[in-house]
Every structure is written in structure tokens, then in C-alpha cells.
Amino acid sequence: MNSLQDLRRTLVAHADTVHDDGAHARTAIVGDRARAVRRNRAVALAGAAAALLAAVVVPSVVLDGGDPVPADRELIGREAPETLTSLGWSYRFTEGVESTADDPARVRLGTSDVPRLVTWASAADEVDVAVDVMGYGGVSEATDFDDFMLVPGVERARITLRAGGAPAALAVYELDRDVVPEGITRDGLTWRETVGSEQLLDGTIGEVGEAEITLEVEVPESERIRLAKYCEGLSVGGDLWVNVSVEGRFSGAHGGCGDPAPDLAGGSASWLDPEHLPEPGETVSMRMWVSREFGKGSEPVDVDDVRLAFAAYDMGRPVTDVAGWEVFPLIEHEGHRWSLVEVEETTRGAGRVTYTNTADHTVLVEASMSGAGQRTVAFREPQDGGEDRTGSGNGSGMFGILRPGQQASLVVQGEPRPTTRLGFAVYVRAD
Structure with a gap:
């Protein structure tokens, strides 16, 4: 699954005796997408979001291209699930769309008072899932409604599914508040x-x-x-x-x-x-x-x-640490649970660490750094289109998705300090 990227949640705050995530360095790595x-x-922006919802009426789902199937879950000859589950929450099918001979399957989501899941299927072996307004794009080998992306209710998104001309379909699910x-x-x-x-x-x-x-x-x-x-x-x-x-x-x-x-x-x-x-x-x-x-x-x-x-x-006890940051066995990221499988860390004072996914499945990497001072540290992974996300000092919580053979890197720009530590925690899907 090529998930949307995310930083650990942050609170802009002031602290003295306990770590608060506004002042604490968990979020020192910055520059993740505008969506994050x-x-x-x-x-x-909370007040602005509330005002937007109150002032603008936006349909939660608009189907672009393809033939809408508002009630029937039969799409490209396959039946989309009636419900999907994410982190204990249940989501119910609302809309589906199929590609045509001329156009890929597209769905445009407006703001909503509930989060949505979007899943996909295709006759192709792999598909390209793109969300233009969130900067997300990537290839997925999940082609039988067996994976999904999470779109928060406050977000708008246009999702396009390309399958090289093969039949393809998108299905949208909204949170079921009764479960x-x-x-x-x-x-x-x-x-x-x-x-x-x-x-x-x-x-x-x-x-x-x-x-x-x-x-x-x-x-x-x-x-x-x-x-x-x-x-x-x-x-x-x-x-x-x-x-x-x-x-x-x-x-x-x-x-x-x-x-x-x-x-x-x-x-x-x-x-x-x-x-x-x-x-x-x-x-x-x-x-x-x-x-x-x-x-x-x-x-x-x-x-x-x-x-x-x-x-x-x-929080339980950490399994290990990466670049001085405690690492726990199970985390949540973009609606999925991920289990720790390994860590990769440089020696102290090194200015670069890389991780290549040699497995035959997708992994999630979390980048951590400490002791870099004011030097800029750049994080790069393929799903961001090769664009760097940067930070300095101490931080943990920048994520990347790696398909088999893909690589992520964390690099100090300039001469690293002797105290610099860089590393990755690596996770696999646990749900």
C-alpha cells in the first residue's frame, strides 16, 4: 500500500517539566506535505475549518469520469466489500466508479463531517493511485479492493486510478458512526x-x-x-x-x-x-x-x-532506540497498523544513512535524527517524487513507503557534527 505521508501529530505549545509535542523534538523534522x-x-486552523464547513456546502463525493454506481457494489465484475475496517472503526460503502475506454476511474471528495476510505480494484497486476491535491502518488499491487487510503473529513481530494487501459474501479466508504x-x-x-x-x-x-x-x-x-x-x-x-x-x-x-x-x-x-x-x-x-x-x-x-x-x-516499554529515540513494537500510520521488524542506524558522526527494501513486500520507514545542531538534514524517499523533506537538530516521525527494491535516505547537508546520529525504524503491515 502506498499510503499518504504523515508527521506525528503536533501541538504548538510551551512546556517546562514534561515533554509536549510542540516543544519536544519529536516533530523537529518538518517539511512534510501541506496535507500533513x-x-x-x-x-x-481549527476555527477556519469549522467556518468552512458551516459556510460552504460541498458534496462529499463527486464522480469524475466513468459510470457512477451509487448503490450497486458490483464494479468491473467484482463486488466491493459492504464495509471496511480501519483501526477498529467501520466504514460503509457509499459510491463506486469504473474506468471507461477513454478515461481512468476518478473520484473527487469534498469536505465531510466524517473521514473516508477509498479502495480500488483492477484487472491489471498493478495500478497507479494518485491524489493530486495532497501530493500523493504511487504504484500499488493491491488490485482486488484489498487495500485503501484514508482521507480525513476536513480534506478535499481528487483520486485518479490508472491501470494502463485495463478495467479499474474506485470505491468510497464513509465512517459508520453507529459502530x-x-x-x-x-x-x-x-x-x-x-x-x-x-x-x-x-x-x-x-x-x-x-x-x-x-x-x-x-x-x-x-x-x-x-x-x-x-x-x-x-x-x-x-x-x-x-x-x-x-x-x-x-x-x-x-x-x-x-x-x-x-x-x-x-x-x-x-x-x-x-x-x-x-x-x-x-x-x-x-x-x-x-x-x-x-x-x-x-x-x-x-x-x-x-x-x-x-x-x-x-505506551509500554520500547523495543530499542534509533538515533536516541525510543521505538515501540506497533504503530499506526494512515489508517493501518504497522509492526517493527528492524532498524538501521549510522555510527555517531556519520552524515548519511540509507535503507533499501530487499524484501518482496512494501515496508514503512520512519526517519530519526539527533545531534545535528542547526545543520539541515534531508529525507528522501520515492513516493515523494524525489523531493527532499528537511529538518535540523533532533527529530523523529517522518515516514516513507518503500516498495521492493526502493531506497530511502537521510543526509546531513554539509559536514556532520561528531554528535550526529541518523537512523531508520522499519515496519511491515500488521493488519
Whole structure:
């Protein structure tokens, strides 16, 4: 599967005693596609997205080319599944389109209040799947409705399936809100029980208009907690802040809320390591509130439309580390689960690391770096059309998809520092 690229979710925030993903270097590698920036804009664009949905009526699916099949799942002589499952969520078939002798199969998706999955089939052995507005393009050998791409509800996308003239079809699925994964659900919002290697310790979803929520959890044996955070209904650019504290110590704040989504688990987060937590078995208290002032001593203020939510996940113990970053056995990326199979890392002070996929199946690589200082580090992989994505300093969380024989590289531009470490974690599909 040639997935859409993604950075780990980020929260623009300020931190002192715990790692928050705005200040923490997990996101130091930047420059991923505009789509990743749009999706991760927890501070910058939530209000604008809400206004867009309210002001513009856009059909969620428009079929370009081919013959629409609105109810029949029979496409190019094959039956598309009635439902697809992604990360515990169920998606129901809504529309399908077939290619014609003159045109490939095309689907145009407008914004929606739910995420979509798009799957494909063809008589060809491989197809080219392209999404023009998101910069995605790649070849897939999944040609029997046996793979999919995820399109968030806030995104618009035009998807084209080319099969060298062979019959081809696209099928679109929308989230079924009536089928909810295990976890904590309230008013259509869910903290999932399992997220990659992580297990939900506890979570809360506040009432609309509730300006402050709290949570207490027992510190797990791993001594590693991901504190996932969510808010809605607070416009960007106003004079209000959403604050978070852990054990009374200020963790971070941001001015605005992210894009609305029923799956809360993959949003912005803070990482709490052993040095920030009490001993295993002891209780850690957490607080989230809206205020007019920034920071620890600020007082909660009532806001009619705001909703706050946060949850604590036991991250488990890492398997190893790459370039100083902990690596866990199972991750989620673009609607799929991926399992760690190997790592590739340079010696300290080296300025280049490459990874070539010698397997007979697709792999996902995650690039990590540390100790590079202000030197630019470029990440390149084939599905980006050979374009570099760059960063500096410390970072982890830039992904690439490699088909058999393809290579990814991470290269320091200029002389590397003696402290520089570069590496890849390599994953295979686990679902």
C-alpha cells in the first residue's frame, strides 16, 4: 500500500517539566506535505475549518469520469466489500466508479463531517493511485479492493486510478458512526482502548461549555504515558488559551482547537517519561482548562461552545532506540497498523544513512535524527517524487513507503557534527 505521508501529530505549545509535542523534538523534522500540516494544525486552523464547513456546502463525493454506481457494489465484475475496517472503526460503502475506454476511474471528495476510505480494484497486476491535491502518488499491487487510503473529513481530494487501459474501479466508504471501537465514547467522540502498542489507562470527555476537566490515573509499570488531548469550539486568534498541567506542573498551552474528529486518540499529545512521573502504582493527576491568561496560575473561564477531552495511554516499554529515540513494537500510520521488524542506524558522526527494501513486500520507514545542531538534514524517499523533506537538530516521525527494491535516505547537508546520529525504524503491515 502506498499510503499518504504523515508527521506525528503536533501541538504548538510551551512546556517546562514534561515533554509536549510542540516543544519536544519529536516533530523537529518538518517539511512534510501541506496535507500533513493542515491535519496537524491544532493551533492554527481549527476555527477556519469549522467556518468552512458551516459556510460552504460541498458534496462529499463527486464522480469524475466513468459510470457512477451509487448503490450497486458490483464494479468491473467484482463486488466491493459492504464495509471496511480501519483501526477498529467501520466504514460503509457509499459510491463506486469504473474506468471507461477513454478515461481512468476518478473520484473527487469534498469536505465531510466524517473521514473516508477509498479502495480500488483492477484487472491489471498493478495500478497507479494518485491524489493530486495532497501530493500523493504511487504504484500499488493491491488490485482486488484489498487495500485503501484514508482521507480525513476536513480534506478535499481528487483520486485518479490508472491501470494502463485495463478495467479499474474506485470505491468510497464513509465512517459508520453507529459502530464504535472499544474504549470511552461520549456524544460521538471516542478514546480508543488500543492505539498501536498503547493501552488506554483512563480518559475523560467533558460537557459542552465545561471550562475545566481533571483526570487521575495509576502510573503503569512502563513509566511511560502519552497524554492525548483534544478540544473543539475555540476559535483561533482569540484571547483564550487551553492549558494542561500534570501533577500541578504546567505542561503546555495553545490558543485554539484542532480539526473535529470522532477518533480522538491520534491527536495532539504530551509524552511523560519516568523522570516526570511518580513511582509505578502511584496516582498521577492531570488537569485541562480554558483561561484568558497563559499558564499555570490562570483561572478557568466559561466558554459556551468549547469541549475539552484528554486521556492517558500506557505506551509500554520500547523495543530499542534509533538515533536516541525510543521505538515501540506497533504503530499506526494512515489508517493501518504497522509492526517493527528492524532498524538501521549510522555510527555517531556519520552524515548519511540509507535503507533499501530487499524484501518482496512494501515496508514503512520512519526517519530519526539527533545531534545535528542547526545543520539541515534531508529525507528522501520515492513516493515523494524525489523531493527532499528537511529538518535540523533532533527529530523523529517522518515516514516513507518503500516498495521492493526502493531506497530511502537521510543526509546531513554539509559536514556532520561528531554528535550526529541518523537512523531508520522499519515496519511491515500488521493488519
